[in-house]
Amino acid sequence: MSAPSSPPHLLRNLVLFGRVLRGLGLDVNPGRLLDLSRALSLVSIGRRSDFYHASRSLLVHRREDIPLFDQAFEMFWQTPLDEWDLRELRGRRLKRPDPGPVVAPPSVSPPGGRDPSQEDAPEREVIEVTKTFSSSEALAHKDFSELSEEEVLEVRKLMASLVWRLGERTTRRYRRGAGGAGDRLDLRRTLRQSMRHGGEILRFAKRRRTSKPRPLVVIADISGSMERYTRLLLHFIYSLTHGLGQRVEAFAFATRLSRLSRHMEDRDVERALAGVSHEVVDWSGGTRIGACLRTFNLDWARRVLSGGAVVLLISDGWDRGDPEVLAHSMARLERSCERLIWLNPLLGSPEYEPLTRGMVAALPYVDDFLPVHNLTSLEALARHLEKIR
Amino acid sequence: MSDRGLATSLFLALKLERPLFLEGEAGVGKTEIAKVISTILDTDLIRLQCYEGLDVSQAVYEWNYTRQMMQIRLAESRDERLEEQDLFGPDFLLRRPLLQAIDESQEKAPVLLIDEVDRSDEEFEAFLLELLSDFQVSVPEIGTFTAKHRPVVVVTSNRTREVHDALKRRCLYFWIDYPDFEKELEIVRAKMPEASEQLSRQVTGFVQEIRELELYKKPGVAETIDWIRALVALDREALDESVVEDTLGVLLKYRDDVDHVRGAQTEKILSRVRASG
Incomplete structure (x- = not known):
C-alpha cells in the first residue's frame, strides 16, 4: 500500500x-x-x-x-x-451522557470531616509510625462508626496491609499433569514419548484441569443510613481492587446504581475516591435495594458474573422500597452467581437482629451473612473468601 | 446488508486487511453477516465456535492418533523401523479451523468467523492476538504455516464479558443494534414469504415493542423469525391474545420475562400493534 x-x-x-x-x-x-x-x-x-x-x-x-x-x-x-x-x-466541555439529573457531588468526608484531597497525608504518617502495636490491636476491634479522624487514617493503612486471596474454581482448560497426574489422557505426549521406544507405549501421559480465581463483584449501599461506614467501606473496596491481583467489579447504590470499577482502578486512592464521589449522584439518599439490584441484574449480571463470581453485597438492610421487588431481585442474583455474601455492619453489635423488612425479604437468598464493622471482621472475611471453592 | 455504516466498516476491513469485530446483543445477526460476506466474495466460510478452555488441539491442529497407532502396528507387523517423521507428518495432521484458514492450499482468501469470542478465556484471546498479527502457525514437528491469502476475519462477541482492549484495538469495531421496524419487516418477509403481510407486520411490531420493556433477555431477530415460523405452522393470519400467550415461549427465554409480558402488557401492545397496521 x-x-x-x-x-x-x-x-x-x-x-x-x-x-x-x-x-x-x-x-x-x-x-x-x-x-x-x-x-x-x-x-x-x-x-x-x-x-x-x-x-x-x-x-x-x-x-x-x-x-x-x-x-x-x-x-x-x-x-x-x-x-x-x-x-x-x-x-464547551463534552460530557459523558448521564441518564439522570446531575446533582453537585457531596464530599466523600463524613459531616465535619475534611476534604481528603486537602489533608496533609505525609505529615500524619510520621505520627503513626510512633504508635505502638497494642494500640492497633485495640483499633482492630473498634467499630468503624466510632473511630476518630486519626484512627480512621490508621485503619486505612492497616486495611491496605490485609492480604486478600479469593478461592479458585476449576476451569475447562487443561494443562499437562506432572508425573502421570491428571484425569485426561494426553494422547499427543503419549505417542511422542512412545517414539523413543519404537512406538511401544510404556506410560500414559495425562492432562489435568487448571484453576483460576473467581471473579469478585462488590455492590455497596451508600445510602444515608450507611453514612458512618461509607468512607471506610469505599477504602475497603479500593484495597480489594488493588490487593486481589485480579479484576474486581464495584458498584454503589442508594436510589440508583452506579458503577465504580473504573474509578477504583486508579492508582491514586484520593483521586479514585474523588472520581467515585463524582460518579454517584444520590449520595446518602434513601435506599431502594430491590430496584437497584434489579438494574444490576438487567444491565450488568450477564457481563460481570460469568465464570462463577462471588458477590459481596454490603448493606444494613434498611430498605424503603417494595420488599417483594427485593426478594425477587435477590432470588435472581443468587441464581446468577456462585456465592452471595451479605456484609452487614450492624451485625457487629451483639443485640442486632435482622428484623427489618428488607433484611427479612433478602435473607433466604443469602449464602453467608457476615459483619463488616471493624478490622477483625475484615480479617475474618479474608479467611472466608480464601476458603470458597 | 443495507446499513451504510456496516458497509463502510466491512469495506475498510477488506481494504486494510484487518479483522472486523462485531459486537451486539445475541440474535442481531452477527453470525449471519459473516455468512453473507462469504457468499458475496464467493469464498469458503470457516467457523470457529469459541468456548472456555478452547485450546490449540481444537482451534488449530491435532494429530490423528488413531492413524498413528495403526501406522505403528502396521510397521510392527512388517518389522519396519519407524522414525519420528513417519508419524508426525502432514498426513497425520488434523487441520482445525484456524489452520484451515491460513492453509497455503487455499486458492482464495476464505472468511474466518471467530464466533462468540467472549465465551473463550484470556489464554485463547492471547493466542488469537498473536495469530491475527502475523497469520502464522507453527507446528513444531512440521514447520511454519503462513497464509498465502490473508483470510477475511470476522470476530463476534455477545458481550457476556469484556473482551480485552488489545484484541479489539487490532480490529475495526462495529456495534450492531437491533434493526428498526422497516428493516426487521424486510428480514421477516425475506425469511418467511409464506406468512401473510398482516401477520408479518404485527409480529414485527410486537417484537419491536417488547424490546422497549425491561427484560432480562430481549428477543433477537432470530427469535422473531422463530416466532413467525411457529405462528405460520399454527395457520395464523393475525395475532390475538390467546395465541400470543401460547407461543410467548418462542420469543422469551426467561420465566420472569414471560410473566412480565403476559396478560395486561400483551393486551396493551396488541392494541397498539393492531392500530398501526
Missing part, C-alpha cells in the same frame, strides 16, 4: 482530532490515526457519513464511547477546518 495521499492539513487535523478524543478518555493512539489516514484515501472523503463511519470504526472500540465520539465528531468537523480553536472545544 502506498503512503497516505491525504493532504497535509487534513493529516494535521486528524492528529488534533485524535488528541481531543484522547483528552475525552478514548483510547486513541498514533497507529490508529495512521490507519485512518490510509482509510480515508480509500473512501470518498467528501461524503460525510463515510468519513464518519471510517473514523468511528477505527477510533472507537467500546460501545460506551460511541456517544462521546459522536459529540466530538460533530463539534470538531462542523466548523471549517482552519477556523476552530482547540481551547474553545475544550471549553
